Amino acid sequence: MPTRRLQSKHGGGSEQPNVVDEPDRDGAPQVLRGDGGGGAVVAPKIAVPGRRGSRFTKFTWRALGGAILCLVVTLLLRSAPYPYWKWQGGHISRLLDGIRGGHAEKYTLSVADCPGYALDPDSLRENRNGFTAQLNLAGPRCNAFGKDILNLTIQVTYETASRLHVNIFDKSAQQFTLPSEFFDPPKSEHDVDADLQLNYEASPFAFWITRRSDPGSAPIFDTRLTSLPSAPIPAFRSGRSDPNLVFDGFPLVFENRYLQITSALPFDTNIYGLGEVVASSGFRRDVLNGTIQTMWNLDAADPLDENIYGSHPVHLEHRWVSSTNSFQSHGVFLSSAAGSDIILASPPSSNQSLIQYRIIGGTLDLYFFSGPDPKSVIEQYGQVVGLPTRPPNWAFGFHLCRWGYASLSETKEQVDAMRAANIPLEVMWNDLELYHDYRDFTVDPVTFPANEMRDFIRNLRANEQYYVPIVHGYAALVANATDVYDPYTRGIELDVFVRNPDQSTYIGQVWPGHTVFPDWLAPNVQLWWKEALRNWTSLGVEFSGLWLDMNEPKSFCDGHCPPVNGRPISSPSIVLPGEPGNLVTEYPEGYNAAVSGPSGNVTVNGSLTYGAGLQTLDSNPSRDEDALSTTFTTPISEPLYAIHNALGDLSLQTIATNATHYGGRTELEMHNLFGHLMSRAANLAVRELHPPGKRPFLISRSTFAGSGKWTGHWLGDNWSKWSYLYHSIQGVLQFQLFQIPMVGADACGFGGNTNEELCNRWMQLAAFTPFFRNHNVRGAIPQEPYRWDSVAHATRAATAVRYALLPYWYTLFANASLYGTPPMRALFFEFPQEPELLAVDRQFMLGSDILVTPVLTPNVTSVSGILPGRGQVIWRDWYTHAIASQRVSPTGGDGKNTVVVDLDAPLGHIPVLVRSGAALLLHSQPGYTTRASSATAYALLVSLSHEGNAYGTALVDDGETETTQSRTLVFNAHDKHLEILHSGEGVFEVVQPLDVITILGIDRAPRRVRIDGIKVPSRKWVFDPAVQRLVLSGLSVDLNGRSVISWG
Known part of the structure; x- marks a missing residue:
């Protein structure tokens, strides 16, 4: 489901108690935020113009104390060695938390004095395919953004001829790793003749990886300080909306809430991957000017250069190798679901570029792929994360959807109109209008009657067509004892929902109002999910595939937001697109609706509409999408290092990071896996519910490394702009690298109004991408391909080529x-x-x-x-x-x-x-x-x-x-x-x-x-x-x- 343009509903603040230390599993204090449950709360957020995610909250500090504190913070910010402390809500407050809780001496907020690690030679144990050894902290703790972990294990394995696995983890194995029950380890070989060679220095420990066939060439990964630019590196412009980049050192850092490793790169080398992102630089990432790619799944309407729906910490590098007089490719994959910044930079006055990983938890679990060509790297990556599911043949047909088909009769009208225009239609979709009171796994008894839905879907199948409905990653909270909604009551019985730290059920707000979220680690969650889908089919929704949406996951409120006075709301207090106060008025670049009218036609009254009354192309639309509330009602754990999440605090518009999952795992650890595990559960459920052996077809908005094993993906809420027509190509290419090949963009654009010319070109382009669907926002002008004769002709022609190429x-x-x-x-x-x-x-x-x-x-x-x-x-x-x-x-x-x-x-x-x-x-x-x-x-x-x-x-x-x-x-x-x-x-x-x-x-x-x-x-x-x-x-x-x- 698309990002919805919301009306801002800012909640008031409350008086904030003092910050306290609370040990985590490693015994290190962590900063908590909130106003209950024994933890501390957020310091006042400071909103500054020009930064997305900034927001105001009230506070009650005495004026003098507040002024002194602000002065101290300002001085510290100006001298801070890292760009972590930005004038953005949540980032300054993290520093305030540290000061107010007496953490200034415990957390240095700098890695300049971090000693790195030393390899203990007595611990070295070699085997047929590599070695293991112990790494010990090489000096006093620096505690930059957490507690330094004293003893680590490094495990080096030559798994295949083309794959080298380097895993650095805490000796006590307390740091979070990907759950083994959901992620199969890749198959390894014995006595391999490896393409790659790991070399190391013992103290301070550093390693570099070379090709055995060409040991004299530059390493493909090199953490030696002598190979990196000299530090500290003064602040320099990073080439994106973030202010400056600063590097105050390149040691190996391994703390409970902050890990850092850096590798040298050839100057302005060719890097691809690291997403999901709509990159202003295009498919090739910008190493010269700098790139900060944040891994934190976020519902955002495809902004440029910011984190969005999925996390894929893998990249392909294609570099010139002078010793062989040729280009060679290799790949690097960080097998971690932790939030992170992955930074590409070329410091000024340096002939060296670098890549740096800044990770807020987990371990340093790295895979290296030798290639040596691009396709080989992608294939080798697939052997680690899992190869893509093979879609059924009908998935390659044309799919039609819209947020705004308000009834079954209107849905039928689209099927009939497409047939009348002789435009091939393979799959019909419905958005959330299908539901009763916005509740998943229901149908509206008036607008989508169950018996009529069943007849409609069966008629589609009789005509060799298919049906896909939307499913979200939440369930509605029941209003009272007489409110019958089985997905909630059954979920409570089976204990499958995410909890608060005090073990109460965590509550957010999405389309049906107050909602609860499935915990994909819970033992009974697969049973619950399968039952909900099976019961839905009994209501006439005999689906062929599923559309998985809002599974970053999305919430319209910030943090746990239980009903006031025990009365749940039945829908969010927002103004829907197309309603007064939220009209859809934007058009593609070069089209002026004030001059040419709202039709979007190529010509009006015999005149071309392109450029009418415009001198330059329109800029990208603004996207001011705020949550309904900014008041945290439970303690919120925020790591001291603030990754560059587009919204600032990690708990904004999603499940709060301190929410708990089965086995004691926190949302901070599990967040980036929500969509992936939902896709897995849906895939397995569909396999059981459909006839044996039938291939499932799923499209998910949120993804993680390896999600292609379970699902396809669409590129989210793009815009009806010529620039986004271009951006759609890089998006599809990214996901080929990510091993999620069944991917496409909403043809003609989702947000805003399209026009005839853009839709004509987009339908043609989309016919040559794997997933071919037209979909747009509620309240925009209709954009089904039959709406304009030229678009109908272009769609028929391009689809004919696509269908000829089906084999x-x-x-x-x-x-x-x-x-x-x-x-x-x-x-x-x-x-x-x-x-x-x-x-x-x-x-x-x-x-x-x-x-x-x-x-x-x-x-x-x-x-x-x-x-x-x-x-x-x-x-x-x-x-x-x-x-x-x-x-x-x-x-x-x-x-x-x-x-x-x-x-x-x-x-x-x-x-x-x-x-x-x-x-x-x-x-x-x-x-x-x-x-x-x-x-x-x-x-x-x-x-x-x-x-x-x-x-x-x-x-x-x-x-x-x-x-x-x-x-x-x-x-x-x-x-x-x-x-x-x-x-x-x-x-x-x-x-x-x-x-x-x-x-x-x-x-x-x-x-x-x-x-x-x-x-x-x-x-x-x-x-x-x-x-x-x-x-x-x-x-x-x-x-x-x-x-x-x-x-x-």
Whole structure:
């Protein structure tokens, strides 16, 4: 479910008692915030203009005492060595807590004097695949942001030839680690011939990792102080909205609430990953100017350069290696759910860049992947976190949704209107209007009657269509004893909800008003979740898949907020989008509704609407989304180090960090896992509820490393802006790296109003991303693709290409689930030795063979792009099969030329090119649904290389079940022959024959064509010399056997 634009409802403050120390499991004092339960509370928050998340609260300190304290704080802030103490609510208060509680001597707020650790040589124990040893604090405790842990264990394991595992953890094993019952350890090998080598210095302990094949090259990870820039480094601009970056030292720090490790990087190297984020720098992260990527799951409407819905502390680096005269890739994954800042920086007056991890708990559990190419790194990462689930074939169809379909009749109208416009519709979705009183697992008895819902969904299935409803990560609190709501009462019986520190049930506020949240660690939570879903189906909601939303998790109030006088509210006090006081008035850049009206049409009264009355493109919309209350009613634990959470305090608009989970775990530890564990529970429940062997289909907003094993993802609440059309590409590419390949953005944009031109271009682009859905906000103008004739035409055309390519899509995702190979790819994934491609994120590839160059700006009829391969690859137009014309631009970056192409792209057309050397199995007649398309005969498109060769494979199975029966078809063209082979597990019969074969790149008309030595009648083939194309039709080739086609 989308982020909702809320009306600010600020609660009043209360008098604050003194801060006290309370030992945690490690015996270290921690700062608590709140006003009850024996803890201390937040100091006054200071709101300063210009910072999001700032907010006012009342306080009752005496004027003189307050003035003196503010003066002290100001002086300390000006001299603080780290940028942790920002003029932002919650960050200053953390420093105040430390001073008021007498912590100034205990917590230095600086790592400058931290001694690091020393390896005890007597503790070293080697084994076949690595070693373990003890690390001891090398000097007096510095206690920068917590209590230094004196004794650590380092465990180094060469797990496979391409993977090195370095795990540094507290010897007493009290620090939080990923729950083993939910995260399977990766498989390891014995006696491996490892690509990577860990080297170390004993005191102070530091390590660096090199390639065994090239030990003289720069290490891929290097924590030695001599390799890093000299510290302290004065404050310098970080290149984002945060003020300055300061580094006062690079020791290894391991405290109960703060861990730090730093590695040197080549200057301005190429880094990808570290998300989820909408990065202003694009898919390539900004190392030169600085990047702070915070790992803290947050419901935020896709702001630039801030933490949003998911946490993925993994990156791929692609660097030039002079000793091999080539580019090589490697990857690094921090296996930790703890909140963190991961910082990329290039300090001024330094020829060195660096990456620094600042983590507020857990351990330093690091995996290194040797690559050496981008695809290999991504595959190696998948072996650790889990390979993606394989979606059913119908998931690749077009999905339609809106927040605002107020009734079943209105939902039916969309299905009928799409059919009338002949725009393929595969899956119909409903947002929260489906519910009764906003309560999950219900249907509104008036607007979505149960029997009518059941009939509607079954009718969809009869027409080879599917249904997906929304499900949230909470349950409504019942109002009284007569209030019947089984998900709550059953959850209380089974003890599955998150608790407060005093063991009372934790209460937040979301759409149904007061809510409780499932504890995904609770022993009975899987039973509760399955029962709730099963009971929902009895109300007519016979879902095909599930849409998991608000699972960061989101709350509309800050902290535990129980009902006043014991009376729960039944809905939040907010103004919905589209209602008076919250009208949706924004339009895409270049469209002025005041001049052209609200329609969004390309032309009004014969005049173009683009730029009407505007001189420049609009800026991104402001997003002032505040919680309903800012008064904490229970103690809130906030680590002294303040990660750069966009809202400031970690407990804002989510479950408070001191809430407790089964086994004594806190929300501070579990927060980033909520969406992941919800996805896992939903996946397992759907497997039990649906017919045996059927593949689940889930789309979740919040994700964590490895969530692709259970779910897909959509990119959240984007905006109907041209800039977000562009940003959608980097978002999908990020999640290919994260091993969550079934991903896409809301086509035409979610927030604000779209317009005809933007929606036209976006529907075309979205048709070439894995998850293809149109969805928008309540109160905006309708944006279903039938609303404008030009958008309807563009959608039909792009969807026809998508459905023709379904066998290709399906094979790409089969390979993702088997090997972790990314289906959608940045250009340099395929051409890693071409530096001009390293920052390209306005084009992308599907697999190895399809190049997409979308239009991303308004009011244009052509688009330019790069042709990878530097002239060694022939690129042919998908639609005409003509060779793409090209020009040479001397911008290769390594003294070689870049090949550039200018492509016609009138409104309604998206340029798509096919790579030479490709052999693509297609559906010959794309239908209205994926099943209708799959029922038609196959076609084969062969694009020969300069040498006359082509190769391709296609995996074919039933498209629905997790069966071992499949058949892999192999197409191999060479020496004027095309050989069709097959292999497979079990016995899967390919029913549809191969009817059409198109071969591109034949320079002269053949005299004869044969299939298995038998001459093909001339009426069944035609040659077009203009595009060097041979087309054979009416063939009925059986794909269950071997066939050879020859020409000459």
